[in-house]
Every structure is written in C-alpha cells, then in structure tokens.
Amino acid sequence: MIEFDGISKRFPDGTLAVDNFSLRLPSREITVFVGSSGSGKTTLLRMINRMVEPTSGRILIDDEDVASLNPVTLRRRIGYVMQNSGLLPHRTVLQNIATVPLLNRVPKAEAVARAHELMETVGLDSALAKRYPAELSGGQQQRVGVARGLAVNPNILLMDEPFGAVDPIVRRELQEELLRIQRELAKTIVFVTHDIDEAFLLGDHVTILSRGGHVAQHGSPDEILSNPASEFVADFIGADRGRRALTLRQSEGRTLVVDGTGRIAGVLGAETATGPVSVGAGGRDEHLGEITLGTEAADLPGLDTPGELGSSSEAPGVDTTSPNSGELGSENEAPEVDTTSPNSGELGSENEAPEVDTTR
Amino acid sequence: MLDGLNWLLDPAHWTGSRGIPTRLLEHLAITGMTLLIAGVIALAAGLAIGHTRRGRGLVVGLSGALRAMPTLGLLVFIAVQFGFGVRLAIIPTLIVLVVLAIPPILAGAYAGVESVDPATVDASRALGLTEWQILWRVEFPLALPLIVGGLRSAMLQVVATATVAAYISLGGLGRFLFDALPLRDYPQMLAGALLVAALALILDLLFLLVGKAVLPTGVRAARGNRRSKTPTERTAA
Numbered sequence: 238m239i240e241f242d243g244i245s246k247r248f249p250d251g252t253l254a255v256d257n258f259s260l261r262l263p264s265r266e267i268t269v270f271v272g273s274s275g276s277g278k279t280t281l282l283r284m285i286n287r288m289v290e291p292t293s294g295r296i297l298i299d300d301e302d303v304a305s306l307n308p309v310t311l312r313r314r315i316g317y318v319m320q321n322s323g324l325l326p327h328r329t330v331l332q333n334i335a336t337v338p339l340l341n342r343v344p345k346a347e348a349v350a351r352a353h354e355l356m357e358t359v360g361l362d363s364a365l366a367k368r369y370p371a372e373l374s375g376g377q378q379q380r381v382g383v384a385r386g387l388a389v390n391p392n393i394l395l396m397d398e399p400f401g402a403v404d405p406i407v408r409r410e411l412q413e414e415l416l417r418i419q420r421e422l423a424k425t426i427v428f429v430t431h432d433i434d435e436a437f438l439l440g441d442h443v444t445i446l447s448r449g450g451h452v453a454q455h456g457s458p459d460e461i462l463s464n465p466a467s468e469f470v471a472d473f474i475g476a477d478r479g480r481r482a483l484t485l486r487q488s489e490g491r492t493l494v495v496d497g498t499g500r501i502a503g504v505l506g507a508e509t510a511t512g513p514v515s516v517g518a519g520g521r522d523e524h525l526g527e528i529t530l531g532t533e534a535a536d537l538p539g540l541d542t543p544g545e546l547g548s549s550s551e552a553p554g555v556d557t558t559s560p561n562s563g564e565l566g567s568e569n570e571a572p573e574v575d576t577t578s579p580n581s582g583e584l585g586s587e588n589e590a591p592e593v594d595t596t597r
Numbered sequence: 598m599l600d601g602l603n604w605l606l607d608p609a610h611w612t613g614s615r616g617i618p619t620r621l622l623e624h625l626a627i628t629g630m631t632l633l634i635a636g637v638i639a640l641a642a643g644l645a646i647g648h649t650r651r652g653r654g655l656v657v658g659l660s661g662a663l664r665a666m667p668t669l670g671l672l673v674f675i676a677v678q679f680g681f682g683v684r685l686a687i688i689p690t691l692i693v694l695v696v697l698a699i700p701p702i703l704a705g706a707y708a709g710v711e712s713v714d715p716a717t718v719d720a721s722r723a724l725g726l727t728e729w730q731i732l733w734r735v736e737f738p739l740a741l742p743l744i745v746g747g748l749r750s751a752m753l754q755v756v757a758t759a760t761v762a763a764y765i766s767l768g769g770l771g772r773f774l775f776d777a778l779p780l781r782d783y784p785q786m787l788a789g790a791l792l793v794a795a796l797a798l799i800l801d802l803l804f805l806l807v808g809k810a811v812l813p814t815g816v817r818a819a820r821g822n823r824r825s826k827t828p829t830e831r832t833a834a
Contacts, residue, residue: 323720327813369815
C-alpha cells in the first residue's frame with residue numbers, strides 16, 4: 238500500500254504543484270492519476286520513488302516512510318516506465334531490460350534468462366533481443382520500457398504517461414496488454430495520464446486532479462461516471478456531452494444509441510437490452526454500423542469506457558427539428574444536434590423516421 | 598618547394614640523434630604527454646560540468662582566458678621566471694601546450710555530456726543508477742564521439758604548436774625550423790614545416806577513425822534511421 242500523507246510540493250520558482258495531498262493507494266490494483274498539465278500528477282508519481290522530494294508531508298510504502306530509505310535502493314525496488322521509453326540508446330533491448338538486475342549483482346545468465354522471459358511477457362519477439370532501441374517502433378520501445386520496469390520483479394510499478402507518444406491503435410494494444418499483464422502479475426500500479434478514457438479503461442481507482450494536486454474526485458470509474466462530484470469533474474469526464482452523453486432512439490424495432498454529437502454510437506443488443514445495460518461509445522469519425530454490445534464490444538476501437546446512458550425523460554434529447562432526425566444517412570452532412578434544446582425529443586418520437594440505414 | 602623535398606629525401610637527414618626519425622619521436626612524445634595531462638584535467642572538469650550542469654561559465658571562461666595568452670610569450674616568461682625553467686625545458690613547454698589543449702577537450706567533454714537526451718538520464722536515475730553509474734555507463738559512452746572530437750582538435754593545435762619547444766632548446770620537429778632560421782636555410786625550414794603538416798594530417802586521420810569507432814552501435818543505428826535529418830554533431834572547438 239502506498240500512502241500519501243499531507244504532501245505538499247513547492248518548486249524553487251514558487252509554484253505550488255501539490256497542496257496538502259493525502260490518499261491511500263491499495264496494493265495490487267491500478268490507481269490512475271488523471272488531470273490536465275499543471276495538476277501535479279507527475280510530481281506526485283515521482284515523489285513515490287524520490288525523484289522529487291516533497292516540501293512537506295510523508296509518503297509511506299507499506300507503512301515505511303520513503304524519506305528514510307536510500308533513494309537508489311528504493312528506486313531499484315520500484316519499476317518505472319516513462320513516456321518516451323527512456324531506453325539507453327547504446328544498449329540492446331536485452332541489455333536495457335537487464336540493466337538493473339545486473340546492477341543488483343544478479344548473475345549474468347540469470348539476468349539474461351529473465352530478460353528473455355520478460356520480453357515474452359510484454360509480447361516482444363525474442364528476435365528483437367539484439368536490436369537497439371532506435372531500430373524499434375515506438376510501440377515496441379514502450380514494451381521494452383515495461384519489461385525493464387518489471388525486471389526487478391517490483392511490487393510497485395510507476396507509469397508516467399507511458400502510452401502518450403504512440404499512435405492510437407498501438408496505444409489501444411498496449412493498454413490491453415497492460416491489463417493482461419496486470420491480471421497475471423497483480424502489481425501495485427500507479428499510472429499517470431491526461432487521457433480520461435485511458436484512466437477509465439485501466440484504473441481500478443481513478444483520481445481526478447485539478448490544479449495544485451487537489452483531488453477533484455477519487456473513486457472507481459463507475460462511481461465517478463454515475464456521480465460526478467462537481468461541475469469540474471462532470472466537465473472533465475465529459476459526462477454531459479460528446480461520446481458519453483448517450484441517448485436511446487427507436488427505429489425499426491431496434492434501439493439505437495446516439496451520442497451527444499448526434500452520431501450513432503451503436504445498437505443496443507437484444508440480449509443486453511433487458512439486463513443491466515452496458516453501452517460503449519462509438520468511433521468518432523465513422524459509424525460503426527451495427528454493434529452488438531457485450532463481450533464483443535471490447536474488440537472494437539473506441540469501445541473502451543462505459544458511457545452514461547440517459548433515460549428517455551431526462552436525456553438531453555436529440556432535436557427533432559434537426560435534419561438529422563430523419564434519415565441517419567444524412568448525418569454526415571448535418572451532424573448538428575442541439576443537445577440543449579428544450580424540445581427534447583422523446584426516444585419514442587424517432588419511430589416515425591422512415592428509413593434508417595444502420596449499415597452506413 | 599623542390600629544395601624542401603630534396604632536403605627531405607637526403608638519406609643523411611634520416612639518421613642519427615638529429616635525424617628526422619628522432620625529431621619525429623620527440624615531437625610525438627611532447628604531443629602525447631601534453632594530451633595526456635590536458636586530457637586528464639579537461640575531461641575531469643568537462644564531465645563534471647556536463648553532469649552537474651554547474652560551473653560552466655567559470656571554468657570555460659578561465660580556460661579560454663588562459664588560452665588567449667600568446668604561447669611563445671608565455672613559454673619564455675615561464676622559462677626565465679622560474680628556476681627550473683631553462684634547466685628542465687620540458688616543464689614550461691608542457692605547461693604552455695597543456696594550456697593550449699585544455700579548452701577544446703573541455704568543450705568536447707561538457708558538450709558531449711550535455712548532448713545526451715535528458716530523458717535518458719532521468720530514466721536511468723529513476724531506475725536506480727547512482728550518479729557515478731549514470732556518468733560512466735550512460736553519459737560517458739554517449740558523449741565519446743564528441744570527446745574524441747575535442748581531443749582531435751586539441752591534438753592538431755598541439756602538434757603545430759609543439760614546434761615552439763625548440764625555442765627553449767628542446768627537441769621535436771621545431772628544431773629544423775629554429776636551427777634553420779638564423780642560417781637562412783630555407784630548404785630545411787620548408788622540410789620541417791612539411792613534416793609538421795604531414796604528421797598533423799596523419800594523426801588527424803587516426804583520430805577521425807577512432808571517433809567513428811567509439812560511436813556506440815545503437816547511436817549509429819539511430820543516425821542511420823534519421824538520415825534525412827542533419828546530424829547534430831557539434832564541433833568541439
């Protein structure tokens with residue numbers, strides 16, 4: 238367990254990056270710090286392994302004050318993965334992964350064997366072992382970074398926007414991979430990101446930080462989505478707009494899910510429509526056509542976070558006067574939907590729509 | 598020009614304690630000793646400045662100011678000012694040459710260390726490398742190409758300037774120049790100058806090869822990948 242106890246950090250230039258921050262991070266689960274830049278999230282992360290020293294307050298790892306530990310010893314017990322991999326450019330993949338074990342005087346053969354094992358864990362072909370970082374793609378470099386972070390078999394893994402610099406498809410893969418690894422290894426992971434979708438996808442617990450390291454809300458993704466603590470949180474997670482403001486619309490006997498921009502996010506599957514509804518948010522640029530929500534949803538890009546499904550009466554409705562309400566096919570030309578419109582269309586009102594082309 | 602070449606080709610000039618091979622070796626010995634001493638001082642200072650990012654203005658300013666003093670004047674001053682100066686001519690010679698060699702080596706060292714990606718250093722520290730380990734396992738190998746560049750630049754200046762050692766009765770290729778001057782023996786002067794130039798070129802080539810050899814493989818791979826970009830190699834002087 239990692240415990241922040243009244244942590245403050247004032248930088249030499251006078252900025253108060255973190256102001257009296259207290260939080261307990263449970264073991265063997267992923268806690269995500271999410272916030273925009275200047276929210277102190279990275280500063281908080283780097284205090285855990287003493288890369289940054291707090292101005293006041295204590296950080297305890299399993300009830301042991303980190304300030305009482307030698308920084309080098311402490312860091313060698315904690316895995317660290319950073320945004321641009323931070324790999325040593327003059328060392329091979331294998332050497333990079335084995336760096337710290339070798340410093341800890343693990344016998345070479347053992348360190349090499351372990352490094353190969355870790356490459357497998359993070360999904361790297363062992364043929365890459367002798368390559369140099371510059372010869373790898375961005376995604377492969379991040380995988381090496383994760384393997385290196387795991388090399389000393391730490392209880393704690395710190396991840397500072399590790400997938401921030403790779404393209405969305407690779408990021409998606411890496412996120413899935415991290416969840417898979419976490420299911421196997423169950424580390425205490427502290428993950429920093431500015432991407433709320435990533436936070437909700439990965440986090441068992443999410444801490445939303447506002448400027449100065451203030452906790453705007455802390456809880457599970459479900460708790461935060463269903464009950465945003467403040468205007469700020471609601472705005473930050475985009476609960477009432479865009480991809481998370483989902484409304485239902487009936488057409489031709491199917492229940493469509495429409496997001497706040499008026500785009501079809503998916504079709505409510507028959508098997509899930511009656512049970513507890515889980516709805517994914519759709520892709521941004523293209524219609525996904527027919528989506529069966531449920532287990533298959535995980536395979537679709539963008540279907541990552543539970544959206545908030547508005548009930549028909551209080552849903553910010555789709556303006557029925559919009560050309561959008563007619564044929565779905567016309568959406569590309571006129572994606573404008575007035576979500577604040579007072580004449581919120583009831584979901585049933587969409588039934589008149591003559592032809593709905595859900596395959597578009 | 599031809600006279601100079603003829604002088605060089607004369608077999609009589611290639612033997613004995615005043616022959617070309619002897620003078621060449623003396624010249625090399627002076628150059629080598631200078632680079633060794635200057636290298637130790639300047640590398641220690643340069644790596645420290647590069648790693649800590651402190652004291653750069655002071656050290657660079659000081660070494661630059663010393664460097665600005667005219668070598669020949671400084672040489673004569675030290676030689677006559679101190680008791681040992683004339684008896685042990687090698688000491689004032691080495692002092693002035695070391696002063697000359699320090700700035701480029703120093704610049705190569707700190708520029709080399711500073712050129713290492715801060716993210717690489719930060720990650721190394723976060724993994725639990727000690728400051729010494731960061732310096733020797735990360736910064737030094739990655740700085741080596743620029744360090745060798747600095748040594749190369751220093752070597753060129755020292756080879757050319759080591760001729761002044763002969764001014765205070767020491768050996769080296771400068772002997773041919775200073776001995777010929779009062780006699781107005783221009784062929785010998787020309788030959789001496791040609792020898793210095795040839796030695797400088799050969800050593801320069803050698804350092805060039807060493808510089809390529811020490812470029813870490815992974816870094817070479819990185820440059821290969823970014824061939825379209827201009828190399829960020831900084832000249833050390």
